[in-house]
Amino acid sequence: MTLRSIVARATAKSAHWFLHDVMHRGGTSLPGKLAVAIDPNILKSIQQDFDLVIVTGTNGKTLTTALITRVLQAGGYEVITNHSGSNMIQGVTGTLVTRKIKPSSNGKKPIAVLEVDEANVEKITHAIKPKMFVLTNIFRDQLDRYGEIYTTYDKIIAGIKHAPEAVVLANGDSPLFTRGDFPNERRYFGFNHISPENYTPGPAPINTDGILSPTDHTVLNYDFITYANLGKYFSNSDDFARPNLRYQVTSIDKLTPNYSTFAIDGTPLRIEIGGLYNIYNALTAFSVGREFDVSPEQIKTAFESNAQIFGRQEAIHVDGKDVTIVLIKNPVGTNSVIDMMLTEDHEFSLLILLNANYADGIDTSWIWDAEFEKLHDTNIKAVATGGERHKDISVRLKMAGFEDQATYKDLATVVQAIKAMPTEKVYVAATYTAMLQLRQQLGSAGFIKGGF
Numbered sequence: 001m002t003l004r005s006i007v008a009r010a011t012a013k014s015a016h017w018f019l020h021d022v023m024h025r026g027g028t029s030l031p032g033k034l035a036v037a038i039d040p041n042i043l044k045s046i047q048q049d050f051d052l053v054i055v056t057g058t059n060g061k062t063l064t065t066a067l068i069t070r071v072l073q074a075g076g077y078e079v080i081t082n083h084s085g086s087n088m089i090q091g092v093t094g095t096l097v098t099r100k101i102k103p104s105s106n107g108k109k110p111i112a113v114l115e116v117d118e119a120n121v122e123k124i125t126h127a128i129k130p131k132m133f134v135l136t137n138i139f140r141d142q143l144d145r146y147g148e149i150y151t152t153y154d155k156i157i158a159g160i161k162h163a164p165e166a167v168v169l170a171n172g173d174s175p176l177f178t179r180g181d182f183p184n185e186r187r188y189f190g191f192n193h194i195s196p197e198n199y200t201p202g203p204a205p206i207n208t209d210g211i212l213s214p215t216d217h218t219v220l221n222y223d224f225i226t227y228a229n230l231g232k233y234f235s236n237s238d239d240f241a242r243p244n245l246r247y248q249v250t251s252i253d254k255l256t257p258n259y260s261t262f263a264i265d266g267t268p269l270r271i272e273i274g275g276l277y278n279i280y281n282a283l284t285a286f287s288v289g290r291e292f293d294v295s296p297e298q299i300k301t302a303f304e305s306n307a308q309i310f311g312r313q314e315a316i317h318v319d320g321k322d323v324t325i326v327l328i329k330n331p332v333g334t335n336s337v338i339d340m341m342l343t344e345d346h347e348f349s350l351l352i353l354l355n356a357n358y359a360d361g362i363d364t365s366w367i368w369d370a371e372f373e374k375l376h377d378t379n380i381k382a383v384a385t386g387g388e389r390h391k392d393i394s395v396r397l398k399m400a401g402f403e404d405q406a407t408y409k410d411l412a413t414v415v416q417a418i419k420a421m422p423t424e425k426v427y428v429a430a431t432y433t434a435m436l437q438l439r440q441q442l443g444s445a446g447f448i449k450g451g452f
Contacts, residue, residue, distance in 0.1 A: 002045065004038060011031075011034050011038055029088075029090045029091045029094055030090075030094070031094040031097065031098050041127070042093065042097060043093060043096065043124075043127035043128040044127055044128065046096060046097065047128050047129065049101050049110070050080060050101060050109060050110040050111060050112045051109050051110070051111050051112070051130075051131040051132075052111075052112045052114065052128060052129070052130040052131055052132075053068070053111060053112065053113045053114070053130060053131060053132045053133075053134060053288065054114055054116050054121065054124065054125075054130045054132070054133050054134065054159075055068065055113065055114065055115050055116065055134045055136065055284075056115070056116045056117070056118055056121050056133070056134070056135060056136070056156055057118070057135050057136030057137045057138060057171075058118070058136070058137055058138050058139045058141045058152070058330065058332075058333075059136065059137055059139060059141075059277065059329075059330070059332060059333045059336075060136045060137065060277065060278075060280065060281045060284075061115040061116075061136060062115055062327075063273075063278065063281045063313075064115075064134070064136055064281040064284045064285060065081060065082070065113055065114070065115040066081070067271075067281055067282060067284075067285035067302070067303070068113050068134070068284070068285045068288045068289070069081045069113050070285075070302040070303075070305055071285045071286070071288065071289035071294055071298070071299050071302045071303075072111055072113065072288070072289065072292060072294060073302070074289075074294060074298040074299065074301055074302040075106065075289060075292060075293065075294030075295070075298050076104055076105045076106030076108075077104045077105075077106060077108060077110065077111050077292065078101070078102045078103060078104040078105070078110040078111070079110065079111050079112070079113055080095065080096065080099045080101060080110065080111070080112040080113070080114075081095070081112070081113045081114065081115075082095040082114055082115055088117050088120045089120050089123045089124060092114050092116060092120070092124055095112075095114065096112060096114075096128075111292070113288075118138075118152050118155055118156055119152075119155050121133075121155065121156050121158070121159030121160070122155065122158045122159035122162065123159075124159065125159040125160070125162035125163050126162060129162070129163040129165070129166065130163055130166045131166055131167070132166055132167045132168075132169055132288070132291065133156075133159075133160055133163075133166055133167070133168045133169065133170075133184070134169050134170075134284060134288060135156065135168065135169070135170040135171060135174075135177050136171055136280070136281070136284060137171055137174050137228075137230065137280070138152055138153055138156075138174065138176050138177075138210065139209065139210070139228055139229075139330055139331075139332040139333070140209050140330060140331065140332070140366070140369075141329060141330040141361070141366075148209075149176065149209050149210050150176070150179075150210075153176050153177075153179065153180070157180045157182060160180075160182050160184055161182050163184075164182070164183045164184055165184075166184055167184065167185050167186075167187060167291070168182075168184045168185065168186045168187070169186075169187050169188075169189070169284075169287055169288065169291060170186060170187070170188055170189075171188070171189060171190060171230070171280065171284070172188030172189060172190040172242055172243050172244075172245050173190040173191055173226060173230040173231055173232070173233075173242070173280075174210065174229060174230055175210060175211060175212070175213070175214065175220055175229060175233055175242075176210050176229075178214050178240075178242075178243060179214040186243075187246045187287075187291075188243050188244070188245050188246060189245055189246060189247040189248065189283050189284065189286075189287040190230075190232075190242065190245045190248055190249075190283075191224075191226050191230075191231070191232075191248065191249045191280075191283075192232070192245065192248040192249065192250060193249050193250060193251050193252050193262075194223075194224045194232075196223075198224075199223040199224055199232075200223075200224065201221055201222065201223050201234075202221060202222065203219060203220075203221055203222070204219075204220070204222060204225060204229060205225075207369070208228065208229050209228075209229060210228075210229040211229050211233070213235045213237070213238075213240050214240070215235065215238055215240045216235070216237055216238060216240075218235060218236070218237045220233040220234065220235055221233065221234055221235070221236055222234075226276060226280075227276060227277065227332070227335070227336060227339070228332045228335075228336075230280070246287070247264060247265060247283065247286060247287040247290060248264065248265060248283075249262055249263070249264055249279060249283055250263045250264065250265060250266055251263040252276075252279065253268075255274065255275070255276060255340075255343050256274055256343055256345075257274040257275075257324070257340055257341065257343055257344045258272070258273070258274055258315075259271060259272050259273065259274060260273070260274060260275070260276075260278065260279055260282075262279055262282075264282075264283055264286045264296075265286075265296070267296040267299075267300065268300075269282065269286075269299075269300055269303055270303060270304060271303050271304075272303075272304070272305075273313050274313065274340050274343065275313070275336060275337070275339070275340035276336070276339065276340075277333075277336040277340075278313070282303060285299070285302075285303075286299050289302075313325070313326050316442065316447055316448055317447070318415065318418050318419060318426075318442070318445075318447050319419050320424065321418055321419065321421065321424060321425075321426050322424055322425050322426065323418055323426045323427075323428060324425075324426070324427050324428070325428050325430065325435065325438065325439075326340075326427060326428070326429050326430075327429075327430065327431070327432065327435055328352075328370075328429045328430065328431060329360065329361065329431055329432060330361075330366050331366050331369035331370045331371075334367075334370035334371075334372075334429070335370055335371050335374075337429060338370075338371060338372070338374050338375060338378075339374075341375065341378045341380070341427065342374070342377060342378055344378060344379055344425070345379070346379060346423075346424070346425050347379045347380075347381045347423045347424075347425065348378075348379060348380060348381065348423050348425040348426065348427055349380070349381055349382040349383070349384070349421035349422060349423045349425070349426045349427070350375070350380055350382070350383050350384070350426075350427045350428075350429065351383075351384045351385070351386065351408075351414070351417055351418065351421070351426065351427070351428045351429070352383070352384075352385050352386070352387075352393050352397070352428075352429045352430070353385075353386045353387040353411065353414070353428065353429070353430035353431065353434035353435070353437075353438060354367070354385070354386075354387040354388070354389040354390065354392060354393040354430075354431055354434065355387045355388045355389060355430075355431045355432075355433045355434040355437075356388065356389050356392075356431075357388075357433045359432045359433050360431040360432050360433050360434070364389050364392045364393075367392065367393060367396045368396060370396075372396060372397055372400035372402075373400045373401065375400070375402070376400075376401060381422055381423050382405075382406075382421055382422050382423065383397055383402045383404075383405045384405055384406040384407065384408065384417055384421070385397060385405055385406075385407050385408070386407065386408035386409065386410075386411060386413075386414060386417065386434075387411065387430070387431070387434045388434075390407050390408070390409055394407055406420070411434065411437045411438065411441060412441060414428075414437075414438055414441050415441050415442065415445050415447070
């Protein structure tokens with residue numbers, strides 16, 4: 001390690017200590033910026049200290065990264081991770097240069113499991129070469145930053161091409177991940193929970209993105225769809241079909257808002273978080289664990305941990321209210337959250353907080369493609385809105401048939417808004433920066449530790 005690298009790491013660690021321990025802030029982006037300013041090659045200088053796993057895709061990166069971390073730790077690995085979701089180049093750099101890297105108890109190399117923003121994959125792989133890319137899904141998201149879904153995938157492929165020796169472990173239920181010309185070995189995971197005799201072959205619903213065949217660009221058909229463009233697909237015009245799966249969900253036993261029970265490769269599992277989409281996150285983590293020789297029994301133990309994930313279906317208590325915070329940022333993710341609410345047996349209230357900052361995506365038109373009308377089929381009793389773009393979401397919900405709604409323009413009043421809800425159960429669905437502001441308010445009120 002060069003003198004410049006040593007100074008860069010020391011500066012970053014000092015900045016992280018001040019921000020995290022003194023100011024009680026997140027403390028990853030600024031230290032990363034300082035480290036790169038001092039030594040632009042800082043990541044290359046620490047490459048040999050660990051194996052790198054990059055987790056990228058549109059939805060589920062933060063929870064998937066957290067689950068992968070737990071799984072690998074259960075297998076005896078020392079793991080470095082950006083647990084707060086700071087997933088751009090400066091945040092990733094800050095994570096790597098400020099964490100103390102310890103030997104793994106299993107005698108193997110430590111692993112850095114990093115959530116990486118889709119548009120930042122190439123920036124990372126210019127500097128440091130991963131052992132594995134993990135691809136979760138690609139849905140329409142933040143058109144102002146990424147463009148359409150095929151453009152987003154091209155950004156990821158550009159990064160993959162810088163690391164041809166890395167394994168690509170991808171969601172085989174997404175037709176997009178069968179595209180692209182790159183030399184890396186590809187391995188797939190997906191769902192096989194429906195028996196062939198129960199298949200109902202046909203096209204995807206109207207307006208589903210990402211359902212074109214990579215061979216001739218015809219519209220694919222499906223034997224079954226889990227949600228959005230994910231499922232068991234095939235082409236009517238040639239022999240293209242979903243690739244063989246190395247790891248697969250073999251059954252789904254129960255879906256509730258608080259937990260799900262299912263089996264992967266015949267192993268019964270449970271995660272303490274609801275929603276079909278979170279089974280995909282668990283499947284991804286299971287697949288990574290098995291690639292690193294973590295046993296199914298160790299993975300089962302890791303999944304049953306009750307530790308909360310930062311801002312992702314986080315459960316807290318606010319003066320007698322059971323509050324669940326869920327992140328929303330695009331139509332598919334919002335629809336998946338609504339589908340989860342369909343499994344809620346208790347009456348509940350919903351507070352939706354909409355911001356449109358850079359980290360959220362400045363275009364809020366996506367809310368018109370989210371199926372808020374389906375909320376009428378749930379046990380919802382009250383709806384409220386808030387955030388910097390409260391007018392946008394309020395109008396959208398009125399058009400969905402929710403005329404009677406309270407509006408909270410100032411997020412400083414959000415804790416009082418939660419207390420004012422008529423039901424004991426409250427869901428708060430928030431975009432990313434609104435979720436950060438919400439957590440800051442909850443931290444100031446003493447309902448969570450810290451605001452970040």
